[in-house]
Amino acid sequence: MSESQLAALKIDRDRLWRDLHETCQWGKGERWGDGPTDIGMSRLTLSDEDKQARDYFVKTNKDLGCEVKIDAMGNIFAIRPGKNNSAPPTYAGSHLDTQPTGGRYDGILGIHAGLEALKTMRDNDIETEYPTGVINWTNEEGARFPISMVASGVWADAIPLQKAYDLLSVGASPVTQKSELERIGYLGSLPASYAENPIGAHFELHIEQGPILEASGGLIGAVEGVQAYKWFTVSVKGKDCHTGTTDFANRSDALLTAAKLIVHSHDRASEMGCLASTGILNLKPGSTNTVPGYVQFSLDIRSKEDAKVLQLEELLKAEFAKIAGGEKVNGMNTQGTRGRGCTVEWQLDTDSPATKFHKDCIDCVERSAADMIGTENDKKVQRMTSGAGHDRIFVPCRDGVSHNPSEYCSPEDCGNGAQVLFGAMLRYDRLRAGKKS
DSSP states (O other), X not given: OOHHHHHHOXXXXXXXXXXXXXXXXXXXXXXXXXXXXXXXXXXXXXXXXXXXXXXXXXXXXXXXXXXXXXXXXXXXXXXXXXXXXXXXXXXXXXXXXOOTTBOSSTTHHHHHHHHHHHHHHHHTTOOOSSOEEEEEOTTSSOSSSSSTTHHHHHHTTSSOHHHHHHOBOSSSSOOBHHHHHHXXXXXXXXXXXXXXXXXXXXXXXXXXXXXXXXXXXXXXXXXXXXXXXXXXXXXXXXXXXXXXXXXGGGOBOHHHHHHHHHHHHHHHHHHHTOEEEOOOEEEESOOTTEEOSEEEEEEEEXXXXXXXXXXXXXXXXXXXXXXXTTOOBTTBTSSSOOOSOOEEEEEEEEEEOOEEOOHHXXXXXXXXXXXHHOGGGGGGEEEEEESSSOOSEEEOOGGGOOSSTTOOOOHHHHHHXXXXXXXXXXXXXXXXXXXXX
């Protein structure tokens, strides 16, 4: 296939849009507008709705002539044969699970763009040198079982399999990740291991989940790498007591202390050019007239640099202990009445170092974007760093909103991203073939 022939190949944008919204019938969330697709998503991983979407994914790929494999973490690998099937495939990949109050594009677009790439290969009788395929990764969001990218992490040998199996679901009536894999029939027999099931390359299309592309008029973000982040569970231990009979000086108020720690994490991260967030908060005993004696909260810290994340972690650990003990730190404990103090414990849940993507893959994305946009519009393609922990190709999303029912990516931008993904996969296949020769 010549350069001009490769550049002339086009995906079916209408089919992509139609298929994407068809699968959003499983796990509908909150309505945010009047349009037929102005409905968010609530498709937590390994739920009944996730099973329906998974079943669709498996059937669609089998109908395309793909071999479908499911590993021990429920990751689904769909493989379209190439000329040389002894080498690992070039994949597109993302996830079908969503946040509890999520939208229709985060993850879902990446899956459908991969499917559309395989359909376009079929429609044009394209025979690749190596196998190509699509991966649906389990629990990428980490919203139900609180380690993000846990199944891809097991595959990468970064997370122990048993630790992933034993994760309890967030919320009432907790079940384990393994028991839910078994319940919906997606506990596969293939080892969840890069050594047993290697990948030649992995491309992921994703909405940016931020405002940069939209604000600058960019169409495609060619992602150079992923920022570092760590997730912690922080436990604050005080002592339950009666709200009406215990004065402030004699309280060990775990919730008040946790509130101070969360505010301090924000302030300190801001000073250092990092990010910090808390998204889960649990307390005991949960009574109006009882001062809470125990609080657990999540803490997510991020930076482009590993050293910055480590520096922030070490600083917060030292300062959290001081604040919990009643010391004055950076404005905390300067007002009100000092109590008897609390203790703080940290548990590391996820450690994801900063990652730099391979130059060849970035080049394939940029060359594919140039095929679509034209070299005279190269400012429409921007090098970027992902703040979300994964992704390789970005497209704009309205107002930079994600993890929200009103998350929106236009049909044009969805199509642009899928077109670039398709071209990048074919270009990388050619690149691999050329290196072999």
